[in-house]
Amino acid sequence: MKQLAIDTSNLTMALAVAKEQVILGQIQTMGNKNHSVSLMPSIDYLVKSVGWKPNQIEEVLVAIGPGSYTGLRIGVTTAKILASSLNCSLKAISSLKVLAANVRVQDAIIVPLFDARRQNVYAGAYKWQEDQLVAVITEAHYSLSQLIDLVKAYDNVHFVGQDIKKFQQEILASIPKAIFATDELSNYPTAVRLIELAKNEVTVDPLSVVPQYLKRVEAEEKWLIDHQNEEKQSYVEKV
Incomplete structure (x- = not known):
């Protein structure tokens, strides 16, 4: 095809x-x-x-x-x-699922996000099951604090997206072991x-x-x- x-x-x-x-x-x-x-x-x-x-x-x-x-x-x-x-x-x-697919880490909770301004984000969370991305948190327009509350209960959380640097400090304050995609291309x-x-x-x-x-x-x-x-x-x- x-x-x-x-x-x-x-x-x-x-x-x-x-x-x-x-x-x-x-x-x-x-x-x-x-x-x-x-x-x-x-x-x-x-x-x-x-x-x-x-x-x-x-x-x-x-x-x-x-x-x-x-x-x-x-x-x-x-x-x-x-x-x-x-x-x-x-x-x-x-679009968030497409971004999440850049993170190829098994047993990880992958959180793709886009800045929605005023401390809000478009975000969701996914994990790999075999070769499929499965949603674990519904995609929505969240305040940053709402998103943090939703994901902080999980282990091995990976954030990805061109805007993650804006929110990194606040995320780490609540999720000290959070991992952020560092490869520039992976964030697009x-x-x-x-x-x-x-x-x-x-x-x-x-x-x-x-x-x-x-x-x-x-x-x-x-x-x-x-x-x-x-x-x-x-x-x-x-x-």
């Missing part, structure tokens, strides 16, 4: 192509958050560089969040359009991990796939507070 993997859920834009789970090529950029400009030209270049035509893609894989609201919309929308127009299968995988999601995880994921209907933000945007939260006594109506429809 020929696969195209897409992750634009955060600062990184990560793409990869594979045939029968063998990576044929990848593109990864960090630092320039211009996914709307660079994503489609990068996909076109990558597909052509391995000698494929677009209609030869049999499966599209996409990271569906949490992460940047704009980045998620760009990546998920692109993946849905490609899967629909090329009539190929689509699999949608958590890659499309290669999407391809590795895909074999244990189910195919989804492109029309049903939506970004998993895990938290409403601030404008929507404010609108809901200001209009809580009004007849219930979608914020998007109202705006």
